[in-house]
Amino acid sequence: MEESRKVVEKKSYAFINKWKDRTDYLEDPLILLRALDEYETWNRYYGTDGAEGYYFMLRTQQNQNDPTLKAKLNKIEEFGRKIQNDIQFFYLRIGKIPLKRQKGFLENRRLQKYRHFLERIFAEARYLLSEPEERILNLKASPAYSSWVKMTAGFLAKEEREVIAENGRKVISNLSEISSLMNSRQRKVRDAAARAFNNILSNHVEVAETELNSILANKKIDDELRGMERPDLSRHVSDDIDSAIVDTLIAAVSARFSIPRRYYRLKAKLHGVRKLKYHERNVEYGTIAKKYSYGRTVTLVERVFDNLERKFGDILRKFLDDRRIDVFPRTGKASGAFCAHHLLSHPTYILLNHTGKLYDVLTFAHELGHGINNELMRERQNALNFGAPLSTAEVASTFMEDFVLQELLGQADDELRIAILMNKLNDDVSTIFRQAACYRFEQELHKAFRQRGYLAKEEIGTLFQNNMAAYMGTSVEQSPGSENWWVYWGHIRHFFYVYSYASGLLISKSLQNSVKENPRFVVKVKDFLSAGMSDSPQNIFKNLGVDITDRLFWDKGLDEIESLLRETERLAEKMGKI
Numbered sequence: 001m002e003e004s005r006k007v008v009e010k011k012s013y014a015f016i017n018k019w020k021d022r023t024d025y026l027e028d029p030l031i032l033l034r035a036l037d038e039y040e041t042w043n044r045y046y047g048t049d050g051a052e053g054y055y056f057m058l059r060t061q062q063n064q065n066d067p068t069l070k071a072k073l074n075k076i077e078e079f080g081r082k083i084q085n086d087i088q089f090f091y092l093r094i095g096k097i098p099l100k101r102q103k104g105f106l107e108n109r110r111l112q113k114y115r116h117f118l119e120r121i122f123a124e125a126r127y128l129l130s131e132p133e134e135r136i137l138n139l140k141a142s143p144a145y146s147s148w149v150k151m152t153a154g155f156l157a158k159e160e161r162e163v164i165a166e167n168g169r170k171v172i173s174n175l176s177e178i179s180s181l182m183n184s185r186q187r188k189v190r191d192a193a194a195r196a197f198n199n200i201l202s203n204h205v206e207v208a209e210t211e212l213n214s215i216l217a218n219k220k221i222d223d224e225l226r227g228m229e230r231p232d233l234s235r236h237v238s239d240d241i242d243s244a245i246v247d248t249l250i251a252a253v254s255a256r257f258s259i260p261r262r263y264y265r266l267k268a269k270l271h272g273v274r275k276l277k278y279h280e281r282n283v284e285y286g287t288i289a290k291k292y293s294y295g296r297t298v299t300l301v302e303r304v305f306d307n308l309e310r311k312f313g314d315i316l317r318k319f320l321d322d323r324r325i326d327v328f329p330r331t332g333k334a335s336g337a338f339c340a341h342h343l344l345s346h347p348t349y350i351l352l353n354h355t356g357k358l359y360d361v362l363t364f365a366h367e368l369g370h371g372i373n374n375e376l377m378r379e380r381q382n383a384l385n386f387g388a389p390l391s392t393a394e395v396a397s398t399f400m401e402d403f404v405l406q407e408l409l410g411q412a413d414d415e416l417r418i419a420i421l422m423n424k425l426n427d428d429v430s431t432i433f434r435q436a437a438c439y440r441f442e443q444e445l446h447k448a449f450r451q452r453g454y455l456a457k458e459e460i461g462t463l464f465q466n467n468m469a470a471y472m473g474t475s476v477e478q479s480p481g482s483e484n485w486w487v488y489w490g491h492i493r494h495f496f497y498v499y500s501y502a503s504g505l506l507i508s509k510s511l512q513n514s515v516k517e518n519p520r521f522v523v524k525v526k527d528f529l530s531a532g533m534s535d536s537p538q539n540i541f542k543n544l545g546v547d548i549t550d551r552l553f554w555d556k557g558l559d560e561i562e563s564l565l566r567e568t569e570r571l572a573e574k575m576g577k578i
C-alpha cells in the first residue's frame with residue numbers, strides 16, 4: 001500500500017507540475033485535449049487517494065469499531081485532501097476561459113468526448129466571483145451558515161425525555177429514539193412519544209427562529225453577490241438540471257395532491273379513525289411476517305432481472321461470482337445498505353444487512369440497481385463522465401426495486417398484499433408528494449424572508465402547516481405542536497435538494513410505465529443507465545425520444561402511483577375492511 005501511495009503521489013504531481021504554470025491549454029483546443037486526456041487517465045487509475053482510500057473506506061464500513069482502520073482512513077484522506085487542493089487549479093482555470101472561446105471549445109469536434117464535462121465547469125463558473133472574493137465567501141461559510149445549523153441540531157441531539165417503550169415500561173430516550181417510537185402500533189406509546197417530541201421542539205423554537213433567519217439572510221447575500229435570480233438556482237446549476245424542468249416537476253406533482261389525500265383517507269379508514277394525528281402518518285398497516293432466505297432472495301431477483309433484460313441478470317451474476325456483496329449483519333458492521341464505487345478502474349461493492357424480511361428483498365434489488373447502473377456506465381463512459389447526477393441517481397435502484405415488488409405482490413395472499421401495498425404507497429407519498437410540498441415550503445420561506453426581512457416563528461409555522469395540509473388533505477390533522485416540526489427538518493437547511501427525491505422516483509415510475517406498455521422500451525432504459533454524466537439528464541432523455549420538459553412525462557409516473565392506490569382501495573373494499 002505504501003508503494004501504491006507513492007505511485008499516486010508521483011502521478012498526481014507529474015500532472016500538477018506539468019500544467020500548473022501553463023496557460024496554453026486555456027487557449028489551444030488541441031493542447032486542452034491533451035491536458036484533459038491526461039487528467040482523465042489520472043482520474044481513472046489514481047485519483048487523489050487511489051485504491052488505498054477506497055479500501056479503507058470499505059473496511060471501516062465492515063468494522064466501525066477498529067481504531068487502527070479509522071486511523072489509516074484518516075491518514076489517506078489527509079493525503080488525498082492535499083492533492084485535491086493542489087490539483088484544483090486545473091478546472092478552476094478552465095472555468096475562467098472567456099465566454100467566446102468557451103463556445104469554440106464546446107463546438108470543437110476533437111473535444112466532443114469532454115464536451116459536457118466542460119459545459120458543467122463553464123455553467124458553474126458563470127456564477128463564481130474573483131478568487132479573493134471566493135476565498136472570503138468560503139471563510140465566512142462556517143460562521144454564517146454551518147455553525148448555526150450545527151448549533152440547533154446539537155441542542156436537539158442533547159435532549160432526552162421520559163417516554164413509554166414498546167414493552168410498556170417508562171424509559172429515557174433521545175430525539176431519534178423518540179421519533180421512531182412515534183411510529184409504534186400502540187397508541188399509548190406513539191402518543192407519549194409525540195408529546196415528548198413536541199415538547200423538545202417547542203423548547204428550541206426560539207433558537208431555531210434566529211438560526212433559520214440567519215441562514216436565509218446568508219443565502220440571500222450569496223445569491224445577490226453571485227447574480228443568482230432565484231433562490232433555487234444555485235441548486236439547479238450544481239445538479240446540472242434546468243430550472244424549467246424542476247418547475248414542471250413540482251407543478252405536475254402539486255396538481256396531483258389528490259393522490260396523497262386519497263391515500264391518507266384510506267389509511268385513516270383502515271386504522272378505524274376519522275382523522276390521523278400528524279405524528280400517525282407513518283404508522284404501518286398490516287403485518288408482513290413472511291421470511292425470505294438470502295438464497296431465495298437471489299433466485300427471485302435474478303428471475304425478475306433476467307425477464308427484464310438478460311444483461312441485468314448477467315451483472316447480478318458477476319457480483320455473486322466475484323463475491324462483491326457483504327450480505328449478513330455482524331457486530332461493528334455499518335447498518336443499512338449501500339452500493340459503493342470509487343474510480344472507474346475499481347470494482348463496485350455492495351453492503352447489505354440481510355435478515356430475511358420482505359424489505360431486505362427490496363433492498364437487495366435496490367442496491368443491485370445501483371450496481372447495474374455503475375457497471376453500465378463503466379462500459380460506455382470515460383472517467384470524467386463516470387457517475388450519476390443527483391436528479392437521476394435513484395432511477396436505476398427504484399426501477400429494479402419496483403419490478404421486484406410486483407413479483408412479490410404476485411405471490412402474496414390478500415392480507416399480505418394489502419400490507420405491502422399500504423407500505424409501498426406510504427414510501428411513494430413521502431418520497432414524491434411530501435418532498436414536493438417541502439420544496440414549495442422552501443420557496444415560500446425564501447420569498448417571504450426576502451420581502452419582509454425577518455420571519456417570526458409563528459409565520460414560519462403557518463407557512464409550514466399550510467404546505468403540509470395541502471398534500472395531506474383533511475384526513476390528517478395538523479395537530480397542535482406540529483407547527484414546529486420545521487425546527488428539526490434538516491432538508492430545508494440544505495436548500496432545495498428535496499426535488500431530487502421526487503425526480504428520481506418519478507422518472508423511474510415513468511420508465512416503468514413505458515416498459516409495461518412495451519417491454520422493448522427496456523433497451524432505452526439501458527441506454528439511459530449507461531449515459532452517466534455524458535450530457536445533461538434533459539438531453540440524454542431527448543436522445544432517447546423522451547421529453548422530460550413535458551408535463552405528460554411526469555404525469556405518466558404519477559399515473560403509476562394512482563393505479564397502485566386504486567388497486568389498494570379496491571382490495572380493501574373486497575376484503576370488507578372499509
Ligand SMILES: [Zn+2]
Binds near residue numbers: 370
Ligand atoms: Zn439508493
